[in-house]
Amino acid sequence: MVMKNKNAHYISFRVSHMFLILLTFIACLLFMLTLISVADNNKYILMLMVSYAVFFIILYILYKQVYVPYKETSKVLKLFAKGYTIQGIYQLRWPLSPEMDQAIKKIKTIFDTSDLINATKKQSQYLALQNQINPHFLYNSLEGIRGEAVVAGLDNVAEMAEALGVFFRYTISNMENLVTLEDELTNIENYYIIQQYRFGERLNLSIEYDCEDKKEVLKLRLPKLTLQPIVENAIFHGIERKMGKGNVVIKIETTPKRLIITVSDDGLGIQEEQLRELNKKLNTQSFDYMRTDGERRAGIGIINVNNRIKLLFGEKYGIDIYSTVNLGTDVEITLPRITEKGGESPDERRSFSYGTGNQDY
Secondary structure (H helix, E strand, O other), X not given: OOOOOOOOOOHHHHHHHHHHHHHHHHHHHHHHHHHHHHHOOOOOHHHHHHHHHHHHHHHHHHHHHXXXXXXXXXXXXHHHHHOOOOHHHHOOOXXXXXXXXXXXXXXXXXXXXXXXXXXXXXXXXHHHXXXXXXXXXXXXXXXXXXXXXXXXXXXXXXXXXXXXXXXXXXXXXOOOOEEEHHHHHHHHHHHHHHHHHHHHHHEEEEEEEEOOOHHHHHOOEEEOOOOHHHHHHHHHHHHOOOOOOEEEEEEEEEOOOEEEEEEEEOOOOOOHHHHHHHHHHHOOOOOHHHOOOOOOOOOHHHHHHXXXXXXXXXXXXXXXXXXEOOOEEEEEEEEEOOOOOOOOOHHHHHHHOOOOOOOOO
């Protein structure tokens, strides 16, 4: 029994085989004419030379005008199917047909990027809080606790209640697309105050600037809640299980077009296989992590941040992780350099426009 080719139902498979059969037939015909010409003392040599020339010219044109564009389109479609590109599918230079071009435009309309950005915002809040809490009830309760602590002279309790109030207010309140780096770092400092009550002197956080104008850099903008999930991972997956003191360092660097933030810890590090799998997920745009299956997978916060960055600014930005077991982990965040007044490049303005709606949750 002859096994049917699994690709036989694809039109591209059938067309390519028809072309191959046709070209093989023409090549065989030319070869037979060549044998006849040789047997007849090269009587038709001029006609054969012209035929061969036309045949190879047609082959070259088919290669340049059909095969190369087809392979490029096929590669983009494969990358899209595997989750490595979203924007690429919208920028196909060589659609297979007018109908396919129209279908892709329709998909772009349905698969609105702003909806995905809004979904990642909701997921970010869920990851930061893990519960649906009434914000006003939470703020009022923490303010009441802080007031009672001040009256009782419990300064540490008052400071922690205040830090919690500021942290939750920043986390729950209006989820803007972009905030200043200064706001993000202030939120991290409040988060560090909260964690100090658990870890004490075991935990140390420092912020370093490798740039000329610190004040100008602090005005640069980035997606809200970019740093907190990464610092949280550094503490709970790197420092918590480590014996002795642990350090988390946030290093701020800039180039003329980019803002680079590296969150480093000297914790336990990540096993090589796990690191490879995590970086693979970061290089693949997938939204499986937003499924409400009740399961919290390791690294989900970092994947969320990475997907939001790529959705807003493009696939050349995002997160890379470097780690050595028992030495520590570096999480490098690459962002476009966007000023408070919107001094981003045209490409970045286009990407940013995908998610402009501010919402209260």
